[in-house]
Amino acid sequence: MERRHLALIALAAIPVTVLAIFFVLPVTGMVGRGFRPEGHWDLVGVLDVLKRPRVHRVLWFTVWSSAVATSLTLVLGLPAAYVLHRLAFPLRRLVRAALLVPFVLPTVVVGVAFRELLTGPLAWLDLDGTPAAIIAGLVFFNVAVVIRAVGAAWESLDHRPAEAAAALGAGPWAVFRTVTLPALRPAIVGAASVVFLFCATAFGVVLTLGGLRYASVETEIYLLTTNLLDLQGAAALSILQLAVVTLLLAIGARLRPTPTAVTRVPPRPRRPRLADLPQILVTVALLAFVAAPILALVVGSLKDADGHWTMANYRALNTLGTHQALVEPVTTALDLSLRIAIDATLLSVLLGLLVALSVTRRAHTRAERRVRGALDALFMLPLGVSAVTLGFGFLVTLGRPPLNFRDSPWLVPIAQALVALPLVVRTLVPALQGIDDRQRQAAASLGAGPLRRLVVVEVPVLFRPVLAAAGFAFAVSLGEFGATSFLARDENATLPVVIFRLIGHPGPMNYGMALAASCVLAATTAAVMLVVERVRAPLLGGVL
Amino acid sequence: MRKHAFISAAAVAALALSVTGCSVSAKDDDSNAAATGTPTSHASGGAAKIRDVVLVTHDSWFLPKKLIAQFEKQTGYHLVVRASGDAGKLTNKLVLTQGNPTGDVSFGIDNTFASRALTNNVFAAYTPATVPPGVSDYDVEGDDGQHLTPIDHANVCVNVDTTWFAAHHLPAPKTLDDLVDPAYKGLFVTPGATTSSPGMAFLLATIATYGDAWPDYWTKLMANGAEIADGWDQAYEVDFTQGGGHGKKPIVLSYDSSPAFTVKDGTSTTQALLDTCFGSNEYAGVLNGAKNVPGAEAFVDWLLTPAVQSALPDSMYVFPVVAGTPLPKAWAKFAVMPTEPLAVSPTDIDAKREKWLQQWSDVTSR
Numbered sequence: 015m016e017r018r019h020l021a022l023i024a025l026a027a028i029p030v031t032v033l034a035i036f037f038v039l040p041v042t043g044m045v046g047r048g049f050r051p052e053g054h055w056d057l058v059g060v061l062d063v064l065k066r067p068r069v070h071r072v073l074w075f076t077v078w079s080s081a082v083a084t085s086l087t088l089v090l091g092l093p094a095a096y097v098l099h100r101l102a103f104p105l106r107r108l109v110r111a112a113l114l115v116p117f118v119l120p121t122v123v124v125g126v127a128f129r130e131l132l133t134g135p136l137a138w139l140d141l142d143g144t145p146a147a148i149i150a151g152l153v154f155f156n157v158a159v160v161i162r163a164v165g166a167a168w169e170s171l172d173h174r175p176a177e178a179a180a181a182l183g184a185g186p187w188a189v190f191r192t193v194t195l196p197a198l199r200p201a202i203v204g205a206a207s208v209v210f211l212f213c214a215t216a217f218g219v220v221l222t223l224g225g226l227r228y229a230s231v232e233t234e235i236y237l238l239t240t241n242l243l244d245l246q247g248a249a250a251l252s253i254l255q256l257a258v259v260t261l262l263l264a265i266g267a268r269l270r271p272t273p274t275a276v277t278r279v280p281p282r283p284r285r286p287r288l289a290d291l292p293q294i295l296v297t298v299a300l301l302a303f304v305a306a307p308i309l310a311l312v313v314g315s316l317k318d319a320d321g322h323w324t325m326a327n328y329r330a331l332n333t334l335g336t337h338q339a340l341v342e343p344v345t346t347a348l349d350l351s352l353r354i355a356i357d358a359t360l361l362s363v364l365l366g367l368l369v370a371l372s373v374t375r376r377a378h379t380r381a382e383r384r385v386r387g388a389l390d391a392l393f394m395l396p397l398g399v400s401a402v403t404l405g406f407g408f409l410v411t412l413g414r415p416p417l418n419f420r421d422s423p424w425l426v427p428i429a430q431a432l433v434a435l436p437l438v439v440r441t442l443v444p445a446l447q448g449i450d451d452r453q454r455q456a457a458a459s460l461g462a463g464p465l466r467r468l469v470v471v472e473v474p475v476l477f478r479p480v481l482a483a484a485g486f487a488f489a490v491s492l493g494e495f496g497a498t499s500f501l502a503r504d505e506n507a508t509l510p511v512v513i514f515r516l517i518g519h520p521g522p523m524n525y526g527m528a529l530a531a532s533c534v535l536a537a538t539t540a541a542v543m544l545v546v547e548r549v550r551a552p553l554l555g556g557v558l
Numbered sequence: 559m560r561k562h563a564f565i566s567a568a569a570v571a572a573l574a575l576s577v578t579g580c581s582v583s584a585k586d587d588d589s590n591a592a593a594t595g596t597p598t599s600h601a602s603g604g605a606a607k608i609r610d611v612v613l614v615t616h617d618s619w620f621l622p623k624k625l626i627a628q629f630e631k632q633t634g635y636h637l638v639v640r641a642s643g644d645a646g647k648l649t650n651k652l653v654l655t656q657g658n659p660t661g662d663v664s665f666g667i668d669n670t671f672a673s674r675a676l677t678n679n680v681f682a683a684y685t686p687a688t689v690p691p692g693v694s695d696y697d698v699e700g701d702d703g704q705h706l707t708p709i710d711h712a713n714v715c716v717n718v719d720t721t722w723f724a725a726h727h728l729p730a731p732k733t734l735d736d737l738v739d740p741a742y743k744g745l746f747v748t749p750g751a752t753t754s755s756p757g758m759a760f761l762l763a764t765i766a767t768y769g770d771a772w773p774d775y776w777t778k779l780m781a782n783g784a785e786i787a788d789g790w791d792q793a794y795e796v797d798f799t800q801g802g803g804h805g806k807k808p809i810v811l812s813y814d815s816s817p818a819f820t821v822k823d824g825t826s827t828t829q830a831l832l833d834t835c836f837g838s839n840e841y842a843g844v845l846n847g848a849k850n851v852p853g854a855e856a857f858v859d860w861l862l863t864p865a866v867q868s869a870l871p872d873s874m875y876v877f878p879v880v881a882g883t884p885l886p887k888a889w890a891k892f893a894v895m896p897t898e899p900l901a902v903s904p905t906d907i908d909a910k911r912e913k914w915l916q917q918w919s920d921v922t923s924r
């Protein structure tokens with residue numbers, strides 16, 4: 015065995031172990047129960063599930079709604095990516111940070127905000143409870159991914175070929191079609207596959223906005239597991255989901271941009287021209303679309319039960335709510351959420367760094383390249399597994415020594431770190447790939463040992479992406495609801511869990527408090543994102 | 559260079575936060591052992607007694623801190639609460655961890671899920687030494703209090719916004735039949751049977767009323783513009799005219815106690831329709847494989863004490879099961895209980911739940 019292999023194993027050992035214990039084991043444990051209902055294997059039973067007409071309907075709805083939502087996200091996101099990353103105008107950073115807020119808002123909150131809007135000012139559209147409402151919700155959540163991923167690619171795109179084409183007489187559309195689009199294609203395909211994944215595994219949006227009339231694979235798994243205890247059905251759907259995710263990841267990996275050496279001086283954004291008007295209009299419309307539900311939320315939080323303006327909802331955040339809906343006040347929950355987020359961030363960045371370092375080292379053999387590629391894909395899998403499966407899996411598999419972690423206070427940060435890990439890895443990998451191996455060789459030939467090479471070559475490049483990834487992990491952890499609600503305990507619930515409890519308890523003040531708490535959460539998230547934006551790393555630069 | 563200073567400051571701050579231990583690990587230091595539920599033993603007269611009693615329950619669990627402190631003082635146990643999901647999620651969690659439960663005692667399984675828990679041997683046999691009068695009226699049929707002890711009950715009923723109907727000069731509906739009357743087209747919202755326990759209770763109310771013809775009723779209900787929400791909170795707080803979100807629907811599925819929460823200037827603005835109610839009882843029981851059996855038993859006993867029983871209405875919006883327990887003022891006045899709530903036998907529910915829910919989904923989804 016060569017030293018290189020030992021290094022790979024040493025680097026990958028910790029993250030692989032963590033993933034094996036806290037992801038692979040619980041998920042296989044849960045799916046395994048479905049495959050062996052009476053203690054022996056029953057593959058026929060699982061296959062029979064896939065023949066149910068209802069499963070076909072669910073699958074079809076998931077595929078078409080996700081496809082439409084992904085296309086719409088692209089149609090709206092691409093012009094916005096151009097405007098926000100290629101044009102110079104005041105408050106550009108603030109706008110970019112604001113557009114990221116929905117991505118990390120808890121679905122409970124977005125559901126409430128959207129419904130406030132669809133049953134209030136937009137009631138005339140009659141969209142409440144229709145597939146259109148679901149798709150609008152999905153676009154709202156995911157447009158930031160497109161803007162980020164494609165915007166970053168667009169920003170660092172060499173503008174000279176486009177200018178040459180224009181000088182040779184090509185119109186703006188021809189330039190876009192023949193020069194810009196092909197160059198952006200990897201980034202677009204990558205972003206589209208991530209968005210499709212997020213749409214296909216969306217849970218809260220489909221339930222809240224669809225009014226239960228539409229079931230997706232994810233909501234069906236939830237129903238089968240939590241209500242009907244049909245583990246066989248849930249297992250069949252989980253396997254189906256994993257298969258689709260793996261396929262998408264494979265396609266994404268094939269089309270993934272191979273970053274050339276990191277451009278140190280990105281082209282300066284230029285002033286808007288008249289020709290940019292269509293893109294600017296789309297961006298303004300998108301901003302309005304994203305802002306409307308958030309505004310509805312803010313307005314709702316500033317009104318009392320009778321519709322008068324008040325700050326009472328915010329003042330009540332350090333109380334237990336009407337009829338004592340809560341065990342701890344919202345302020346305590348925020349404090350705890352922040353603590354957990356710090357732990358989750360440290361964990362996910364640490365794990366993400368180890369993963370990124372082990373998958374980006376240059377592979378010398380084809381087998382080695384395959385191993386590294388498989389490792390890379392492995393850490394994306396948490397994106398495609400239902401939180402219910404994972405949550406129940408924790409209970410089933412981590413309850414006995416030596417793996418008795420079920421009651422550990424660390425389980426929540428670990429689960430959140432795993433949720434954030436794919437985003438962290440995808441932020442760090444492109445940065446590391448961008449490092450020219452000759453730099454390391456030069457350092458080595460000048461006598462630098464492995465540690466010193468890391469300090470002088472990798473660390474300066476990684477500094478900003480790491481901070482950016484940390485910001486993202488922090489925000490994801492703050493907003494995580496699905497897995498957390500399974501694990502959080504009563505006396506120390508996180509903010510999203512507390513918001514959920516507030517909405518679920520009658521009492522005039524509780525609803526207002528839930529809205530106020532959501533605004534606090536959104537503001538905290540936006541603040542974190544703004545800091546990330548200042549760091550300006552190519553966040554999610556090469557998604558997939 | 560300002561940017562660099564800013565970034566460094568942020569990095570230093572993040573580092574400082576982590577080093578000074580502003581994290582769960584630091585916070586939990588002293589309460590760690592208690593909170594994690596690791597049995598902390600302390601010697602008492604030679605024999606070790608487990609201090610923690612771990613309660614596994616649903617999201618709606620609540621009792622005032624003062625009461626819980628009393629329990630802890632009287633018994634010497636420390637109560638640890640694990641609450642998540644609704645009654646269905648709770649039941650399935652208990653079934654999946656059967657024999658190696660995440661706690662010692664459970665509260666919150668209702669009559670629609672009791673059968674599933676019992677057939678899966680989730681609960682150990684336990685009946686409190688003294689069962690107060692009235693409690694056994696709510697026993698699970700067939701179990702008769704051997705494993706599950708009734709703690710509270712409530713009725714899921716259609717509620718109407720009386721002020722809305724007065725303002726629109728329309729008589730409010732009274733029965734399930736009225737809900738399919740075109741006069742009330744598009745006015746009703748209910749949580750779904752597949753995602754909400756009260757939603758399921760309403761489906762059972764229609765099954766109890768219409769028997770095998772219930773799918774026809776639901777077809778008519780849907781044709782009359784009934785809206786189905788995800789959970790009770792969506793239906794009541796967002797869609798109902800008297801909810802926090804001031805919605806558009808004056809008829810909603812809620813509880814018989816809900817009118818006590820909409821009291822304004824001495825009268826309630828809402829009313830429960832007593833012919834539409836489905837009775838729901840909640841139970842507590844000692845879990846099979848509990849680490850602290852005496853503690854679990856003490857907890858079940860405590861739930862039937864007058865202090866807890868009289869605190870139930872204000873804490874969890876449910877009625878006490880012990881006969882003669884005094885009710886809060888607003889409840890005594892505005893929370894009217896049906897005399898004969900609709901019912902379906904737990905064994906029937908357990909056997910047919912999947913079929914019913916599938917039929918229901920087929921009728922209600924487009």
